[in-house]
Structure formats: structure tokens, C-alpha cells
Amino acid sequence: MTVTFSPGIQGLTFKLLNVDKGATSGSANTFVDQVTVSGKYNTTSVTPTISASGTAGTYSTISGNVITGTGDAPSSSADPGNKVTFAGTVTEVTITYCNDAANTAANPGTQTITVEDFSWTATTPLPVQLLSFQGKPIGNQVALLWETAWEQNSDYFEVQRSRDAKEFVSIGRVAALDESKSRHSYSLLDQNPVAGTGYYRLKQVDKGEQQTTYSKMIAIVLDDITLP
Structure with a gap:
């Protein structure tokens, strides 16, 4: 049964x-x-x-x-x-x-x-199972990379950045797959990162914006890079 x-x-x-x-x-x-x-x-x-x-x-x-x-x-x-x-x-x-x-x-x-x-x-299941969220400097820019295991009714991802790990602003959106039962990778390039330490997090929003989840926060250091 x-x-x-x-x-x-x-x-x-x-x-x-x-x-x-x-x-x-x-x-x-x-x-x-x-x-x-x-x-x-x-x-x-x-x-x-x-x-x-x-x-x-x-x-x-x-x-x-x-x-x-x-x-x-x-x-x-x-x-x-x-x-x-x-x-x-x-x-x-x-x-x-x-x-x-x-x-x-x-x-x-x-x-x-x-x-x-x-x-x-x-219980209402989360619309996305996030496997990883990471960032790495590429020259004077920062590449943000994340991977999902599956998605259900997922609308979009919003990458947010902060100077103090408290107040965050959006630096871009990436459309989600909506429905997926397999792994999928996403990326976004921050072309204007902050000097010193920048903090990033990922906001996931489902269809109709009825449910929102946030990833863990990560820190990227650009102390040795001259930014415009």
C-alpha cells in the first residue's frame, strides 16, 4: 500500500x-x-x-x-x-x-x-531546494553562482548585496525554471562591487510572490583591488 x-x-x-x-x-x-x-x-x-x-x-x-x-x-x-x-x-x-x-x-x-x-x-514545501550559493572575484567584478536540486512553482532569484551585512539592496534578478526535478546552475555578475568586504545573499520568490526564502549570507573581500 x-x-x-x-x-x-x-x-x-x-x-x-x-x-x-x-x-x-x-x-x-x-x-x-x-x-x-x-x-x-x-x-x-x-x-x-x-x-x-x-x-x-x-x-x-x-x-x-x-x-x-x-x-x-x-x-x-x-x-x-x-x-x-x-x-x-x-x-x-x-x-x-x-x-x-x-x-x-x-x-x-x-x-x-x-x-x-x-x-x-x-506543511507547504519550499519552492526550491538550494544546494549551494557562492561568490568569487573575477578582476574588479564578483561572480555569484548557485545551484538548485529541484524547483516547484519558482518564479525568480534576486541577488542582494550589503556593505554592513544589515541593509541589502538588489543588484539583479535571474528567472527561475518554474518546475524542475533535476539539478540546475545559475549565475549573476556583479559589475560594481563594493571595495573591501561585500556581503551577498540570494532571495528566491515563487509564482504569485506568495512565498519568499533567503539563502545564507556570504562575504567577498576585494581589499587588494582598485574599484572605479
Whole structure:
């Protein structure tokens, strides 16, 4: 089972109930439940934390993101279950339920588990994932370079400069890609930098200017260069 979230969500938690093991039949169990939980944030894999609630640890074991039945669980109304938590942002969660065939009879019959108590905090994803922002002197000018991992509803970038790291002014805009799922590089040349230390930051604005984000601030020193 795969559940997708658009936009992504934060703080997702839910419970998995009735992950257990059936009675022994001959040399094997009638069934052994096994559940694997995985997630993604766009294309990046996200691993949850799974913990046994109450007595759930007496009839199931947890190894990473896999729960395996080890005993007979109580009815759903009395089952405290295993709690799954995604600490960061997720856009997709997959729950894979199967029978641990190596330790069960040939025909385990029809088995079920219960997924309940979904809870999360809605979040609006940033329109851009910025990988880097840097600058370097080129003669009497400064080249500003930045790279994005992906973009969503992105309108433009504005490069800003300051003499004191407090008051910033715009020195130029660069149009964004709007939508992109791959890396992309941008640049802007400051043809009139300040003498001494100049501070730069990147302002990103989405379509409709509903959301604005800023990069970290960087400092470029031009003490040994004569500026006009």
C-alpha cells in the first residue's frame, strides 16, 4: 500500500496492529506476519522510527523499518500496536505486508493487519531546494553562482548585496525554471562591487510572490583591488 501526500507533510505518525504469528502446524507456523514501512521526500528515501506500544513487544519484533510477528496478538480493540513515526517531511509512504515464507507453512491462509490513527502536521514545501550559493572575484567584478536540486512553482532569484551585512539592496534578478526535478546552475555578475568586504545573499520568490526564502549570507573581500 502506498499513500502519497501533496504537498508534503511533517510529523507523520500511525499505528500498525495485529502484526503477529500463528500457532505451530507441524514443524512450521501457520503464518508469520512481516511488515516493512518506507517513505520518500520527493525522490529521497526516508526511514521511519518504529516502536512497540505497551505489550506489542511480546508478540512482535522490530528490526530497522521491519516488524515481524513472534506471538499471538490480542484482538484489535486490545492491541496497543507498533507506532511508526516520520520525523521529517514525507511525500510518500509505502507499507508492505507479507508472510515470512521461510518460517511458515506452505499455505498461511488469509491474514490481515490494521493501520490506524494517522496523524500529521500539514506543511507547504519550499519552492526550491538550494544546494549551494557562492561568490568569487573575477578582476574588479564578483561572480555569484548557485545551484538548485529541484524547483516547484519558482518564479525568480534576486541577488542582494550589503556593505554592513544589515541593509541589502538588489543588484539583479535571474528567472527561475518554474518546475524542475533535476539539478540546475545559475549565475549573476556583479559589475560594481563594493571595495573591501561585500556581503551577498540570494532571495528566491515563487509564482504569485506568495512565498519568499533567503539563502545564507556570504562575504567577498576585494581589499587588494582598485574599484572605479
